Amino acid sequence: MADLMEDPIAGGAAAAQQAAGKKTHPKKVRVVPESLRxxxxxxxxxxxxxxxxxxxxxxxxxxxxxxxxxxxxxxxGSFQEIGLLMESRCTDFGIKDKHxxxxxxxxxxxxxxxxxxxxxxxxxxxxxxxxxRTHADKITRLMDMAADARIPVIxxxxxxxxxxxxxxxxxxxxxxxxxxxxxxxxxxxxxxxxVGPCAGGAVYSPALTDFVFMVKxxxxxxxxxxxxVKAATGEEVDFETLGGSMTHASKSGVCHFVANSxxxxxxxxxxxxxxxxxNRFEAAPALDTKDSEDRKIPLMEKLCEVDPRKPYRVxxxxxxxxxxxxxxxxxxxxxxxIVVGFIRLGGQVVGVIxxxxxxxxxxxxxxxxxxxxxxxxxxxxxNIPILTLVDVPGYWPGVAQEHGGIIRHGAKLLYAYxxxxxxxxxxxxRKAYGGAxxxxxxxxxxxxxxxxxxxxxxxxxxxxxxxxxxxSRQIKEAKEEDREALRVKLxxxxxxxxxxxxxxASMGSIDEVIEPARARARLIAAFRVLAGKRRPGAxxxxxxxxx
Ligand code: HXC
Numbered sequence: 001m002a003d004l005m006e007d008p009i010a011g012g013a014a015a016a017q018q019a020a021g022k023k024t025h026p027k028k029v030r031v032v033p034e035s036l037r038x039x040x041x042x043x044x045x046x047x048x049x050x051x052x053x054x055x056x057x058x059x060x061x062x063x064x065x066x067x068x069x070x071x072x073x074x075x076x077g078s079f080q081e082i083g084l085l086m087e088s089r090c091t092d093f094g095i096k097d098k099h100x101x102x103x104x105x106x107x108x109x110x111x112x113x114x115x116x117x118x119x120x121x122x123x124x125x126x127x128x129x130x131x132x133r134t135h136a137d138k139i140t141r142l143m144d145m146a147a148d149a150r151i152p153v154i155x156x157x158x159x160x161x162x163x164x165x166x167x168x169x170x171x172x173x174x175x176x177x178x179x180x181x182x183x184x185x186x187x188x189x190x191x192x193x194x195v196g197p198c199a200g201g202a203v204y205s206p207a208l209t210d211f212v213f214m215v216k217x218x219x220x221x222x223x224x225x226x227x228x229v230k231a232a233t234g235e236e237v238d239f240e241t242l243g244g245s246m247t248h249a250s251k252s253g254v255c256h257f258v259a260n261s262x263x264x265x266x267x268x269x270x271x272x273x274x275x276x277x278x279n280r281f282e283a284a285p286a287l288d289t290k291d292s293e294d295r296k297i298p299l300m301e302k303l304c305e306v307d308p309r310k311p312y313r314v315x316x317x318x319x320x321x322x323x324x325x326x327x328x329x330x331x332x333x334x335x336x337x338i339v340v341g342f343i344r345l346g347g348q349v350v351g352v353i354x355x356x357x358x359x360x361x362x363x364x365x366x367x368x369x370x371x372x373x374x375x376x377x378x379x380x381x382x383n384i385p386i387l388t389l390v391d392v393p394g395y396w397p398g399v400a401q402e403h404g405g406i407i408r409h410g411a412k413l414l415y416a417y418x419x420x421x422x423x424x425x426x427x428x429x430r431k432a433y434g435g436a437x438x439x440x441x442x443x444x445x446x447x448x449x450x451x452x453x454x455x456x457x458x459x460x461x462x463x464x465x466x467x468x469x470x471x472s473r474q475i476k477e478a479k480e481e482d483r484e485a486l487r488v489k490l491x492x493x494x495x496x497x498x499x500x501x502x503x504x505a506s507m508g509s510i511d512e513v514i515e516p517a518r519a520r521a522r523l524i525a526a527f528r529v530l531a532g533k534r535r536p537g538a539x540x541x542x543x544x545x546x547x
Contacts (some may be wrong), residue, residue, distance in 0.1 A: 012507055046084050047100035050125025058125050063196060063218060064262050066106050066123035069156050072266040073119065075410050076108030079107035083138045090132060094164040100126045103134040107142045112154070112273050115285075118146035121156040122488060124196055128160035134165070136173025143180040146364035150279035152189040154269065158196030174201055181208035186256035186381035186543040188279045192256075193269060194219040195262060196438060207254060210378055211272060211330070212257045214245035215265050221248055221255075250333040250528065258333065260444075264266030271328055275342040275349050276380050280541065284349035289323040293346050293524045297321065300429075300516035305330035310429055311361065314339050314354040315387060317429065321520050323347065330375060337396075337438060340375040345387070348531075351379035354389035355440065357430075364436050365396040366409040373416035374547040380416075381544055385423035385527055388441040391430040410439065411545050417441050419542060425523060428452040428501065428510070433461050443509045448533065449526045452510045453519070457499035463491040470494070 012228050049055060058065060064072070067477035084106075088098045100311070104126040106262045109118055120139050122129035135335055141229055146153045160171040181190060185208065193213045206212045206221070214221070218320075221238035222243035229235050229242065241247060248255035250440060257272070259265035277284045297320045306312070318327050329341040336359040353361035353372050397404060417424070417439070425448060426441040437458060439446045452458065462465065467490040468475065478486050497503070504510045514522050 005211045008437035012441040014545060028297075031208065036366075042085065042101070047199075049102075050127075052098065054125035059491050061218075063124070063158070065119040065125065065148075066129075066158070067263065069121050069193075069195065069266070070106060070108075070110065070338075073154065073156075073269060074112060075114060075346055078111035079108055079119075079267065080110070081106060083107050083141065086134050086138055087408050088132050088134045088163075088166070089162075090166045090169070091492070092167075094201075094250050095127075095163075095165040098127060101127065102134060103138065104129050105131075105135045106140050107138045109151075113270055115151075115278060116149070117152045117273070117274070118142050118149075119154045119156070122159045124160075125159045128162035129162045129196070131170050131173055132163035132166040133157065133169045133173055135220070136170065136176055137245060140173075140176045140180055143177070144186060144374040147180075147184045148186055150188060150281065152191065152276065152278060153209075154191045154193065155205070156193045157196060157198050157202075158194075159195060159202060161200045161202045161223075171201070175207070177205050179209060181205055182543065185210075185545070186280060186377075186541045189273075189276045190270070191269060193265060193468065195265070197224060199223075206329050210544055211256045212248070212254055213216050213257045213259060213265050213269060214244050214248060215259045216264055217258045217536050218262070219245050246333070248526070249331075253331065253334045253371065254538060271344075274382075275328060277345075279385075280381050282382065282383070283364060284382065286347045286349070287323075287344055289344065289347050291323045291325075294518070294521045296517040297519055300453065301427055305452060307456075308457060309361075311357045313358040314356045314362070314429075317389060318343060318352055318354060321345070321523065325354070327396050328407065331371050332347070335365070336363055337365065338368035338372050340372055342384075343387075345520070345527055348527060349384050350387050350527065351375065351384045352387045352389065353441075355392040355436075357391050360396055361393050363392050363393055363396040364413070364439065365401055366406050369406070369409040369413040370547045373412040374544065376413075376416040376420055377542060377547070378544050379543060380422050383422060385530065386420060386425070386441065387527075388417075388424070388426040388447070390426060390428040390437070390440040390456075392433065392436040392440055393431050394433045398498060403503055410435075413439050414445065418446050420446070421533075423527060423528070423533045424448050425526050426450045427519065428456040428515075430455055430457065431462070432456060432458045434459075443511070450509065450511050451514050451519075451522060451526075452505070452512075454501065454502035454513055454514050455516075456501040456510075458501055458510070459493065459494075459499040463494045463499050466494050466498075467491050 087101050088103050104123050108123045109116055143153055184204050190209035192209045195218055203221045220239050220243045226237050226242055240493045245258045250260045257268050259268055277381055299320050327341055327343050334368050337356055339354045339356045341352055343352055424441050443450045472492050494538055501513045502509050505513055
């Protein structure tokens with residue numbers, strides 16, 4: 001015990017001086033105990049990641065290392081790693097000599113904007129970030145802990161997929177991750193950041209999470225790669241076209257956010273996180289704002305003036321309505337005929353779903369229905385109220401839509417709205433026709449407070465379509481040169497009678513026709529009224545099935 005208390009003295013230099021007859025004042029130098037030296041050596045080697053040449057190759061591809069990625073994401077000094085020393089137990093196919101501590105993935109907890117999140121970051125410099133048993137165990141343990149602690153899970157993926165040397169064990173590892181992605185869906189937010197290859201069945205973990213981020217030129221996702229595609233179908237395609245970020249952001253809809261660079265990607269992730277609660281048992285984080293609640297919106301008045309067929313970007317309306325003009329759009333490049341994303345109104349987070357007349361006149365189609373339905377299910381799971389802005393001429397017609405299943409996909413939107421038990425406020429801006437009027441959070445589908453601008457046209461169908469059916473004989477019998485004038489007259493009559501908000505308001509299907517410039521104040525006040533809304537079943541979890 002006495003040894004432990006004494007300061008060890010370095011002998012070498014002092015002994016030499018004594019031998020030379022010099023009077024010495026021995027310096028006290030701490031000798032690092034062997035166990036501590038060994039610990040630090042092991043830690044440093046494990047933290048270094050893969051061999052230097054693999055790190056150099058990673059950099060040469062313009063990629064950050066797994067640790068640098070975490071550093072971009074978390075608040076400085078907040079990361080607590082777990083499982084650094086775990087390594088593979090597989091010895092087959094010469095892999096024993098390649099064992100590296102950590103097994104190709106860093107797992108731990110860090111603060112993002114001051115709030116805890118569980119984070120894993122795959123390390124491509126270690127066996128190509130491939131997923132073996134230990135690698136999978138580290139991720140699943142982290143997910144279990146995150147679900148218990150009720151904090152979000154963020155995965156940074158850069159991997160060659162299932163570790164081939166570990167065979168079915170690695171496939172089982174994926175199975176365990178997919179199982180947890182699903183089990184914890186709708187309980188804690190799950191985010192996937194793809195910053196390298198993500199191939200084969202491995203793509204299904206990100207696809208099961210709530211949001212997928214990709215980086216231009218770095219990220220690839222595909223079930224079968226270009227070579228297999230060529231062998232199977234004869235199609236020649238490169239990695240980027242097959243499964244790059246823009247492909248998944250604009251065509252497949254797998255990707256929700258595209259970044260121009262890795263740092264830009266982590267900035268976007270942090271921005272998204274600032275709108276999300278930690279789990280389904282909490283409210284989303286409110287933020288003080290100096291933006292006046294009663295700020296007038298002249299643009300809303302303008303809507304009443306313009307020709308109902310004139311396109312405009314609904315993003316402008318959302319931008320004007322929201323606190324400090326901040327709107328985080330989700331799925332920006334996919335199904336642009338509907339716009340979804342997060343804003344704050346009077347400080348509270350709100351999920352917005354809005355038809356966008358700038359694309360396909362804002363009509364609903366298969367992709368728009370899927371996009372909106374999934375977003376609604378996410379916000380409903382996480383206690384985020386819903387604002388629906390309606391300007392919809394109906395469903396997009398065509399054989400491709402019918403055969404592609406617009407009935408089945410359109411039904412998902414109806415289901416999602418009807419199922420959602422968070423506060424739901426609807427504002428009809430202009431057109432709300434037919435089945436699409438019902439779908440877009442109409443009163444009888446469960447809308448809590450339904451507003452309309454005076455410019456709204458709420459009807460079974462557009463006036464021009466309606467008169468062609470109602471007055472087909474009169475129009476046919478009219479002289480050719482009189483027909484257009486007759487159509488205009490009949491359409492106006494129909495419009496005056498039906499295509500306005502007043503008949504709907506008289507039936508109670510619109511609660512209030514509001515002063516356009518005061519829309520922001522009305523919406524904030526209405527969401528406050530509904531803040532305490534609780535419905536039986538409101539806290540039953542639905543999960544966020546990938547629609
Ligand atoms: C074991 C792997 C690996 C894997 C890469 N490596 N993928 N090791 N299992 N799946 C290793 C490489 O052997 C190499 O090791 C190192 O990682 C870096 O790989 P490179 O090929 O040098 O890198 P690069 O040229 O950038 O190419 C990256 C790549 C390529 C495109 C990802 O490695 C590749 O095609 N890998 C195989 C992809 C694949 O088919 N995966 C299985 C998918 S099936 P050394 O020792 O040379 O450094 C699957 C099923 C999942 O994942 C099912 C879940 C249900």
